[in-house]
Amino acid sequence: MSASSPSVAALAARASGLPEGAVPAVARVLVWAREGRVRVGVGGWTVLVTGPRRVERLSAIWRAAVAARPDPSAPAHAWVSSVFDDASPAPAVLRVPARILEAGSAGGEPVEVPARMTEEALRAAVFRDACVRLLPDDDVPLTPEDPAAAWDDAGYAAGVREVLDRMASSGGALGKVVVSRTDTVPADEAALWGAVEALRAQYPQTWVFAVGGLVGATPEMLATRRRGEVTSRVLAGSAPRGADAAEDARNREHLATDPRLAEEHRWAARSVVEVLEPVVELEDVDPAPEVLTLPNVHHLSTSVRGRLRSAEGTVLDVVGPLHPTAAVGGIPRDAALAVIRDVEPVDRGRYAGPVGWLDETGDGEIALALRCGQQVPGGVRLQAGGGIVPGAVPEEEVAEVAAKLLPMRRALGLA
Numbered sequence: 001m002s003a004s005s006p007s008v009a010a011l012a013a014r015a016s017g018l019p020e021g022a023v024p025a026v027a028r029v030l031v032w033a034r035e036g037r038v039r040v041g042v043g044g045w046t047v048l049v050t051g052p053r054r055v056e057r058l059s060a061i062w063r064a065a066v067a068a069r070p071d072p073s074a075p076a077h078a079w080v081s082s083v084f085d086d087a088s089p090a091p092a093v094l095r096v097p098a099r100i101l102e103a104g105s106a107g108g109e110p111v112e113v114p115a116r117m118t119e120e121a122l123r124a125a126v127f128r129d130a131c132v133r134l135l136p137d138d139d140v141p142l143t144p145e146d147p148a149a150a151w152d153d154a155g156y157a158a159g160v161r162e163v164l165d166r167m168a169s170s171g172g173a174l175g176k177v178v179v180s181r182t183d184t185v186p187a188d189e190a191a192l193w194g195a196v197e198a199l200r201a202q203y204p205q206t207w208v209f210a211v212g213g214l215v216g217a218t219p220e221m222l223a224t225r226r227r228g229e230v231t232s233r234v235l236a237g238s239a240p241r242g243a244d245a246a247e248d249a250r251n252r253e254h255l256a257t258d259p260r261l262a263e264e265h266r267w268a269a270r271s272v273v274e275v276l277e278p279v280v281e282l283e284d285v286d287p288a289p290e291v292l293t294l295p296n297v298h299h300l301s302t303s304v305r306g307r308l309r310s311a312e313g314t315v316l317d318v319v320g321p322l323h324p325t326a327a328v329g330g331i332p333r334d335a336a337l338a339v340i341r342d343v344e345p346v347d348r349g350r351y352a353g354p355v356g357w358l359d360e361t362g363d364g365e366i367a368l369a370l371r372c373g374q375q376v377p378g379g380v381r382l383q384a385g386g387g388i389v390p391g392a393v394p395e396e397e398v399a400e401v402a403a404k405l406l407p408m409r410r411a412l413g414l415a
C-alpha cells in the first residue's frame with residue numbers, strides 16, 4: 001500500500017459524506033480489498049435471507065433485481081455474505097450499496113464505481129419469497145452472543161477426540177470433518193477499523209472483506225467468474241510457520257510430502273473439481289497442489305480454472321453447489337455436516353460461508369469467510385477450524401486453530 005492511499009475508514013467516511021474526523025460504523029460499511037486495491041460501499045439496502053438453498057436464492061434475487069431496473073444493462077454491484085449452514089437461524093446477507101468508492105495502490109484520488117439499483121427493483125425481486133426481508137437501509141442486525149457456550153482449548157481438544165471416535169465407529173465411512181471453535185474478544189469500532197487496515201497491510205495474498213460486521217482476510221477463493229472464465233483456489237492441509245528459517249523449511253517440506261495431509265488435500269480438491277466439471281470446461285481435471293505460505297501458516301493449495309459451459313446465471317450459481325466444500329465441511333458432506341451440527345457448541349453463522357461481491361453481469365468473486373470475526377454486541381466473535389482426518393492429534397489441532405486465529409487477534413492488537 002502506498003503512503004498516499006487513504007485508510008479504508010477514511011474512504012468509507014468520504015463515501016458516506018461524513019465530516020472530517022467522523023467514521024461510520026464498521027457493520028454499515030462494505031469492504032473488498034486485495035493487493036493494495038480497495039472498494040468500499042455505503043448506504044443502500046439490505047436483503048436478509050433465511051431457509052434452504054440460500055446461495056442460489058441470493059443469485060435469483062440479484063438477477064431479478066437487475067432485470068427489474070429501469071435500465072437493466074446499467075452497472076450494478078452487491079456484496080453477499082451467506083451462512084455456513086442453511087439450518088442456521090442467522091440470515092444470509094445481500095447488501096446493495098447506494099455509493100461505491102475505489103482506491104488503488106498507486107495513490108491518487110479515489111474513484112466512484114458506477115452502480116444503479118432502485119428500491120422498487122429490489123422489492124419486485126423479493127416479494128414472492130416469504131423467507132426474505134428487505135430493509136430500506138444499510139443496517140444488518142447483530143446476533144446476540146453466548147460466550148459461555150464456547151469451547152476453550154480443552155473443549156476443542158475434546159471435540160476433536162469426539163469426532164475421531166465417530167470416525168472410528170463409522171468404519172471408514174466418515175473420512176473428514178472440519179471442526180471449528182470461537183473466541184469472543186472485546187473490541188470497539190476503532191479496534192475493528194484498525195483490524196481492517198492491519199489485515200490489508202499484513203496479508204496481501206488474501207481477500208480482505210467486511211459485510212454486516214463480519215470482518216476478515218481469507219486466503220480461500222471459492223469461485224471467481226469473469227467473462228465466462230471461472231477460477232477456484234482450494235486450500236486444505238496446513239503446517240505452522242517455523243520459529244526460524246530452518247524450522248520453517250522443515251515444516252514446509254513436511255506439508256509438501258506428508259501422505260495424510262496430501263490425502264486430506266486431494267479430497268478437498270476432488271470435491272471442487274467434481275462439482276465444477278459439469279458446468280465448467282476445466283483446463284486440468286487433476287491439478288497439482290502447491291504450498292501457499294502466509295505470515296501465520298503454510299497451506300496446501302490447488303488452483304482450478306476453466307471456461308463456463310453456459311453464460312446463464314451468476315457466480316453464486318457456481319458457488320451454490322460447491323458449498324460447503326471439504327475445506328470447511330467434510331467428507332462425505334452430509335454426514336460431516338450432521339457431525340458439525342451435533343458436536344460444535346456454537347452456530348457458525350456466516351463464518352465459513354461464502355462471502356464476496358457480484359455485478360449486473362453475474363461476474364464476481366466469492367471467497368470463503370475464514371480467518372474472520374463477526375462483530376457481536378460489545379466485541380468480536382473470532383472463529384477458525386481445522387480438517388480432522390483419522391490419525392489427527394488433538395493437541396496439534398488446538399495449535400493449528402490458534403495459528404489460524406492469530407491474524408485477527410494480531411490485527412485487533414490482542415497478540
Ligand SMILES: C=C(O[C@H]1C=CC=C(C(=O)O)[C@@H]1O)C(=O)O
Pocket residue numbers: 178180220235236237238299326327328370371383384385386387388404
Ligand atoms: C476451516 C478453516 O481452514 C480451512 C482452510 C484451509 C486449511 C484448512 C485445514 O488445513 O484444516 C481448513 O480446511 C479455517 O481457517 O477456519
